[in-house]
Amino acid sequence: MRDAAQTGDFCIRTKGRRIVIIGNGISGITCARHIRKRDPEAHITIVSGETEHFFSRTALMYIYMGHMTYAHTKPYEDWFWEKNRLELVHDWVTSINFEQKELQLQQQEPLKYDILILALGSKPNMFNWPGQELEGVQGLYTYQDLQKMNDNTANCRHAVVVGGGLIGVEMVEMLLSRNIPVTFLVREKHFWEHILPKEESELVMRHLREHHVDLRLQTALKELLDDGAGKVSAVVTASGEEIPCQFVGLAVGVKPNIELVRNTQLEVNKGILVDQRFATNIPNVFAIGDCAEYRVPVPQRQRIEQVWYTGRMHGETLAHNLTHPEPVAYTPGPWFNSAKFFDIEYQTYGMVPSRWEEPVTSFYWEHADGKIAFRAVFNGETKKLHGVNCLGMRLRHDFFDQALRESWTVEQVLVKLHEANFDPEFYERHHRDILQAYNRQLGTDLQQEKKEKKGLLSYLWR
Numbered sequence: 001m002r003d004a005a006q007t008g009d010f011c012i013r014t015k016g017r018r019i020v021i022i023g024n025g026i027s028g029i030t031c032a033r034h035i036r037k038r039d040p041e042a043h044i045t046i047v048s049g050e051t052e053h054f055f056s057r058t059a060l061m062y063i064y065m066g067h068m069t070y071a072h073t074k075p076y077e078d079w080f081w082e083k084n085r086l087e088l089v090h091d092w093v094t095s096i097n098f099e100q101k102e103l104q105l106q107q108q109e110p111l112k113y114d115i116l117i118l119a120l121g122s123k124p125n126m127f128n129w130p131g132q133e134l135e136g137v138q139g140l141y142t143y144q145d146l147q148k149m150n151d152n153t154a155n156c157r158h159a160v161v162v163g164g165g166l167i168g169v170e171m172v173e174m175l176l177s178r179n180i181p182v183t184f185l186v187r188e189k190h191f192w193e194h195i196l197p198k199e200e201s202e203l204v205m206r207h208l209r210e211h212h213v214d215l216r217l218q219t220a221l222k223e224l225l226d227d228g229a230g231k232v233s234a235v236v237t238a239s240g241e242e243i244p245c246q247f248v249g250l251a252v253g254v255k256p257n258i259e260l261v262r263n264t265q266l267e268v269n270k271g272i273l274v275d276q277r278f279a280t281n282i283p284n285v286f287a288i289g290d291c292a293e294y295r296v297p298v299p300q301r302q303r304i305e306q307v308w309y310t311g312r313m314h315g316e317t318l319a320h321n322l323t324h325p326e327p328v329a330y331t332p333g334p335w336f337n338s339a340k341f342f343d344i345e346y347q348t349y350g351m352v353p354s355r356w357e358e359p360v361t362s363f364y365w366e367h368a369d370g371k372i373a374f375r376a377v378f379n380g381e382t383k384k385l386h387g388v389n390c391l392g393m394r395l396r397h398d399f400f401d402q403a404l405r406e407s408w409t410v411e412q413v414l415v416k417l418h419e420a421n422f423d424p425e426f427y428e429r430h431h432r433d434i435l436q437a438y439n440r441q442l443g444t445d446l447q448q449e450k451k452e453k454k455g456l457l458s459y460l461w462r
Contacts, residue, residue, distance in 0.1 A: 014035055014039045014041075014042040014115065014322050014323055015039055015041050015042060016041050016042065016043070017042055017043065017114040017115055018043045018045070018112060018113050018114045018115070019032075019035065019042055019043065019044045019045070019113070019114065019115045019117065019322075020045045020046075020047060020103065020111060020113035020115070020116050020117070021044070021045070021046045021047065021117040021119055022047050022048075022093055022103070022116070022117070022118055022119060022120060022260075023046075023047075023048060023118070023119030023120050023121055023289065023291075024046050024047075024048035024050070024051065024053070024054045024088075024119075025054070025057060025119060025121050025289060025290075025311065026054075026057070026289070026308055026311040026312050026315070027119045027288040027289030027290075027311035027312065027314045027315045028046060028048075028117065028119030028288070028289065028315065029046070029054045029315070030311070030312045030314075030315030030316055030319070031117060031119070031288060031314075031315035031316075031318050031319045032044050032046055032086055032315075032319075033084075033086075033315075033319075034315065034316055034319030034320070034323075035319045035322060035323055036084050036085070036086060037319075038319070038320075038323040038324075039323050043087075044085070044086050044087065045087040045088075045089055045111065045113075046086060046087065046088055046089065047089040047091060047093055047103070047105070047111070048088075048089075048090065049090065049091055049092030049093070049106065050142050050143055050144065051090070051143050052088055052090040053074050053076075053078060053081070053088070054074065054075065054076065055070065055073040055074050055075075055143070056073045056074075056075060057141075057308070058308055059072075059073040060073075060140070060143070060145075060146045061170045061171075061173065061174050063146060064146060064149065064150060064174045064177070065173075065174055065177040065178075066177070070143075089105070089108065089111065091105045091106055091107050091108050092105065092106040092107075093105060093106075093260060094106050095260070096116070096260065096261060096264065098264065098265060098266065098282050098285065101113050101114065101116070101284075103116075114284065115284045115285075115286075115322065116284065116285045116286070117285075117286045117287075117288065117318065118261065118272060118280075118285070118286065118287040118288070118291060118292075119287075119288050119289045119291070119311075119315075120256070120257045120258060120260060120261075120272075120287075120289075120290075120291040121141075121257050121289060121290045121291060122141060122254035122255060122256060122257055122290040122291070122306055123139070123141060123254060123255060123257040124138075124139025124140070124141050124145075124167075124250060124251075124252075124253075124254055125139075125250075125252045125253045125254060125255055126139075126250065127252065129221055129222070129223055129224060130223040130224065131223050131224030131225060131226060131232065132224060132250070134224055134226055134230060134231060134232040135152070135230050135231045135232065136152045136156075136231050136232040136246055136247050136248060137224055137232050137247075137248045137250065138152065138248075138249065138250065139167075139249070139250045139251065139254075140167055140170070140171055140249065140251065141167075141254060149171075149174075149247075149249075152247050153175065153178065153180060153246075153247050155246070156175075156180050156245075156246045156247045157180075157181075157246055158180070158181050158182075158183070158243075158244060158245045158246065159175045159180050159181070159182050159183070159245055159246070159247040159248070159249065160182070160183045160184075160185060160235050160243055160245045160247070160248045160249070161175070161182055161183070161184050161185070161248075161249040161251055162185045162221045162235075162248065162249065162250050162251060162252060163185070163186075163187075163250065163251035163252035163253065164184075164186035164187065164188060164191045164192055164193070165192055165195075165251060165252075165253060166192075166339050167251040167253075167254075168184065168186075168249070168251035169208075169339075169341055169342070170251075171249040171251055172184050172208070172213055172249075173211075173342055175247075175249075176211060176212070176213070180247075181212075181214070182213055182214065183214040183216060183243055183245070184208065184213050184214065184215045184216065185216050185219045185220070185221060185235075185237065186215065186216065186217050186218075186219065187218065187219065187220045188217070188218065189217055189218055190202065190205070190217065191204050191205050191208070191215070191217075192204070193354060194354055195354055196354060196389075197352070197353075197354050197355070197362070197364075197375065197389070198354075199364055199366065199373065199375070200373060200375065200389055200391060203344070203366065203370060203371065203373055203391060204341045204344065204346075204391075205217075206370060207341055207342055207343070207344055207371065208341070208342070211342055216237075219237050219238070219239070219241075220237060220238040221235055221236075221237065221238070222235075222236045222237055222238045222240075223235070223236045224236075224248060225242070231246070232245065232246065232247070232248055233245075233246070235248055254290070254306060255270065256270060256271035256272065256290055256291040256292075256293065256304060257290070257291055258271060258272055258291055265281075265282065266280055266281065266282055266285065267280065267281040268293075269293055270293055270303070270304060271287070271290075271291050271292055271293030271303075271304050272287035272291050272292055272293060273293055273294075273295050274286070274287050274288075274292045274293065274294060274295065275294075275295055275296075276294070276296070276298070276329035276330050277317070277318070277321050277327050277328075277329060277330070278292060278314060278317065278318045278321075278330070286318055288311070288314035288315055288318050289311040289314055289315070290304070290305075290306040290311065292304070292305075292314065298330065298331070298332060300335065300351055301332065301335065305332075307337055309336070309337075310332060313330070313332055314330065317330045333401060333404075333405065334349060334350050334387075334400070334401055334404035334405060335348075335349070335350060335351060335387075336348060336349045336350075336397060336400070336401070341391075343371075344371055344391055344392050345391070345392065345393070345394060346389070346390070346391050347389070347390040347391075347394065347395060347397075348387065348388070348389050348390070349387055349388050349390075349395075349397070349400035349401070349404065350377075350385065350386055350387025350388065350400065350404045351377070351386050351387045352375065352377050352386070352387040352388065352389050353377070356377060358380060359379055359380045359381045360377060360378070360379060360380065360386065361377075361378065361379075361380035362375060362376065362377045362378075363375065363376045363378075363410065363437075363438050363441060363442065365430075365433065365434045365437040365438070367392070367430065367433075371391075371392045372391060372392030372393055372430065373389070373390075373391045373392060374388065374389070374390055374391075374393075374430070374434050375388060375389040375390075376388050376410045376413065376414070378409070378410040382409070383409035383410050383411055384407055384408075384409055384410075385403060385404065385407075385408055385409060385410045385412075385413055387404070388400060388413075393423060393427075393430060394421075394422035394423050395417075395420040395421070395422055396419075396420045396421070396422045399416075399419055399420035400413075400420065410438075411438075411444070411446055414431075414434065414435050414438055414446060415435065415446050415447065415448055415449040416449050417431040417434060417435065417448075418431045418448060431448065432448060435448060
């Protein structure tokens with residue numbers, strides 16, 4: 001039998017060993033749960049200074065908006081952790097001694113480990129703007145950020161949000177829910193210009209303006225002004241315009257939260273460097289989630305993946321490798337993501353760049369109301385599908401995952417598109433209009449593929 005602590009071929013047995021996970025986000029908690037499922041004897045400790053219990057980070061905005069309470073965002077009851085023998089330590093880690101395999105904590109005794117899993121998450125970007133340290137200026141990532149935003153906007157008469165991405169839109173919606181007027185500064189010519197093609201970006205921008213957002217394109221932040229008491233009173237743009245405000249939300253992206261390990265023997269770049277099995281350069285130390293950076297990225301993936309579902313998959317993969325003699329590499333499959341722009345849901349499957357060149361081409365359809373759209377990007381010669389964008393309607397992930405894995409053509413997808421409908425049965429369906437638009441634009445005569453259906457189901461499908 002191989003040595004239980006052997007790392008050369010990644011055969012690490014968790015049985016009876018002390019596993020410490022720093023971070024109680026989706027990646028760390030998923031890893032802990034899956035290790036426990038497969039190993040009833042491992043001693044698992046989860047350390048977090050942010051909150052005692054795991055919560056859904058994507059739901060933070062709904063707490064602020066009054067739709068949920070913090071308790072509603074916890075996927076598991078508080079008794080779940082003790083029942084499953086997952087020890088929770090609510091404290092901040094101040095340093096790691098990798099040689100002694102020991103964590104120093106802010107308030108409690110040092111903590112020993114045999115296996116260390118770093119799930120440190122992200123933190124908001126800051127770009128050294130003069131005045132960014134003023135009260136009322138902040139990003140939004142942690143639960144503490146949410147509490148801070150609640151305090152900072154208590155008597156706010158006007159707010160400015162900087163940065164044209166998903167967190168920026170969330171902050172704008174949060175502020176408007178409290179009737180706080182918002183000016184939204186976007187440096188690029190279009191909202192989320194490096195991600196969305198022009199038509200999708202324009203659709204979202206129309207929607208923002210319909211919600212009375214003061215959207216300023218090609219407008220960069222220069223500095224933030226002090227009211228004389230250490231609080232923000234205005235922002236100044238690169239053009240010299242002064243915009244009075246009492247709150248500034250900085251939403252210019254996030255970066256791996258690696259200050260804890262930056263000046264140690266752990267190898268880092270923008271994130272903590274890992275291989276395809278999430279191993280670092282130090283034996284028995286692993287990194288997953290937003291803080292991990294692949295030494296060699298998975299094909300058609302970024303080196304750092306800061307998305308909820310990839311964090312979950314990181315946790316599942318590492319747990320498998322820690323509890324099985326034969327490790328597996330991280331194989332996430334086709335890219336997908338989802339978000340919400342106020343009332344408009346957004347889904348993307350596969351690779352849909354903001355711009356493309358031949359032989360890649362695109363088909364785009366937009367509903368007459370200007371709030372629903374579908375785009376397919378594909379090879380103009382072979383018709384092989386590269387990816388789709390969907391706004392204002394829901395399409396099934398498993399449908400597009402299969403299509404992309406099996407290299408379907410765009411036409412195979414469109415004639416089967418009714419199978420991708422996800423909306424409740426009485427919602428309007430658009431697959432016929434989309435197919436007809438494709439026929440008009442591409443000069444084809446495709447017909448919807450039909451399946452034998454009977455009775456009410458047949459009526460609803462029609």
